[in-house]
Amino acid sequence: MHAHYANRWSSRAFDSRPVADEVLYTVLEAARWVPSSGNGQPWRFIVARTEEERRRFASFIRPANREWSDHAPVLILLISYTLNDNGTPSGSHAFDEGTAWGTIASQAALLGLNTHAIGGYDRELAREALHIPAEYELLAVIKLGYPGDKSALPEALQEREVPTGRRSLNELVFEAVFLG
Amino acid sequence: MHAHYANRWSSRAFDSRPVADEVLYTVLEAARWVPSSGNGQPWRFIVARTEEERRRFASFIRPANREWSDHAPVLILLISYTLNDNGTPSGSHAFDEGTAWGTIASQAALLGLNTHAIGGYDRELAREALHIPAEYELLAVIKLGYPGDKSALPEALQEREVPTGRRSLNELVFEAVFLG
Numbered sequence: 001m002h003a004h005y006a007n008r009w010s011s012r013a014f015d016s017r018p019v020a021d022e023v024l025y026t027v028l029e030a031a032r033w034v035p036s037s038g039n040g041q042p043w044r045f046i047v048a049r050t051e052e053e054r055r056r057f058a059s060f061i062r063p064a065n066r067e068w069s070d071h072a073p074v075l076i077l078l079i080s081y082t083l084n085d086n087g088t089p090s091g092s093h094a095f096d097e098g099t100a101w102g103t104i105a106s107q108a109a110l111l112g113l114n115t116h117a118i119g120g121y122d123r124e125l126a127r128e129a130l131h132i133p134a135e136y137e138l139l140a141v142i143k144l145g146y147p148g149d150k151s152a153l154p155e156a157l158q159e160r161e162v163p164t165g166r167r168s169l170n171e172l173v174f175e176a177v178f179l180g
Numbered sequence: 181m182h183a184h185y186a187n188r189w190s191s192r193a194f195d196s197r198p199v200a201d202e203v204l205y206t207v208l209e210a211a212r213w214v215p216s217s218g219n220g221q222p223w224r225f226i227v228a229r230t231e232e233e234r235r236r237f238a239s240f241i242r243p244a245n246r247e248w249s250d251h252a253p254v255l256i257l258l259i260s261y262t263l264n265d266n267g268t269p270s271g272s273h274a275f276d277e278g279t280a281w282g283t284i285a286s287q288a289a290l291l292g293l294n295t296h297a298i299g300g301y302d303r304e305l306a307r308e309a310l311h312i313p314a315e316y317e318l319l320a321v322i323k324l325g326y327p328g329d330k331s332a333l334p335e336a337l338q339e340r341e342v343p344t345g346r347r348s349l350n351e352l353v354f355e356a357v358f359l360g
Contacts (some may be wrong), residue, residue: 002290005210005283028308028353030185032284032346037299037320039344044353053356079358092299095319098278099285102214103185106283110182119217119272132358140217164219166212173208174226176233178259178312 005093008109009163014072015148024074027144030107035137036096042080043100046130049074052138060125061141065118068153072116072143076104077126079136097139108144116143189288189343190296194252195328198229202255203291207324210287216276222260223280226310229318240305241321245298247335251298252323254283257306261318277319288324296323 028045036042048057057065057075072170084090101117108115117140150161160171185309200359208225215223228237237255238246265351281297288295306318330341 001206001210001285005287006213006248008213010215017336025349025353026181030181032228032349032352033186033188033295034189034329035285035295037297039346041347041352044354044358046350046356046358048356049354056356075207077268092274092319094272094274095278095281098275098280099282100278102279102282103274103286104216106281106286107182107185117215117217130356130358136358166219167221168220169208169212172212172224173220174207176226176228176236176310178224178310178316 004099004109011114011147011150012068013148013150013153013159014068014114014143014145015162016139017146018073019113019145023113024048024144026111027104027107027113029046030041031100033105034099034103036099038084038090039088040076040081040084040090040093040096042090042093043097044079044081044136046079047074047076048076053071056129056134057141060122061118061130062122065120071148071152072145074144075129076142076144078142079132080139082137092148094139098149101140101142104142104175112146113144114147117141118143127146184289185287188285189276189296190297191327192238192248192337193328193333193341193343194248194285194323194325196251196253197326198253199293199325203293203322206291207284207287207293211280211281211283214279214283215274216279217263217270218274220261220264221275222272222273223277224259224261224272224316226257227254236309237321239309240302241298242300242302245300248337251328252287252325253331254320257310257326258319258322259312260319261315262317263315273317274319276310281320282321283323292326293324294327297321298323
């Protein structure tokens, strides 16, 4: 296995050092090429990097997630277009959007960046603050930046600065018939 | 950008050469480590490799997708657990499953394998044939194998053996406010 898959984990400690345009766009460019149902490419990326943009994002992120996200220099809201070309509801947009996110996480790791996805934000406030039409669904907010020093985090979060475990492959892989 | 992201595309031409256990498990192991909401890891992988297993999968794949998938030595049905730990419906399982799929596709590409996801199969037949309980959702069937010769494909599909394009980053990335 390519080491960046197993070594990647979602730290909460970010350095405030900015992420250069070419680095950020390298990450998003990788996501652009992932496969999607009917090549529909439902993903859209709303990026916040300036002080003002980050303040706007902070207005809808829950306080418990803000105490550490305030250090991340880049925030990316992942939204997905929920309709097919013919206007019927897409059954795969969230899955497709996750495909893009998986690639953002691994390309970022290859560039030495940390990413951390959060679902803990107010979707209605975000929709309003960023003028997102009803036909887009709001998925995760991604925090992206270089790894930081965990001593800058609140004490309770410092203790959580370790990679989480995973189920074993035995629990995940089934030959031919599901035995969950 | 790491070249395997942009060079990867979903060919329909597979070689029937088997995929060794350690290669398949390297791909699934990479997916095991992706992040998910609350580390819920909703992904499960049902794998078909033997003749009998592949026949069972063929029973629910639509004929139009079977004429080329019959060559792929490995089929993987991606299913996701749709409930949270407390039994409430998960709002993120499809997105999380897509994260795993994005990593399967890129780790496979790093190993010289082709992958192609299809949604064109009968979910109810599949659920029955593979004994999948109601609390799991069926996402995509992944075909996985080494690249093959397109001359083995039906003529109409040979013409489609080129990478598809993508929207430009200008259409996908928005600074701070959505302008779709």
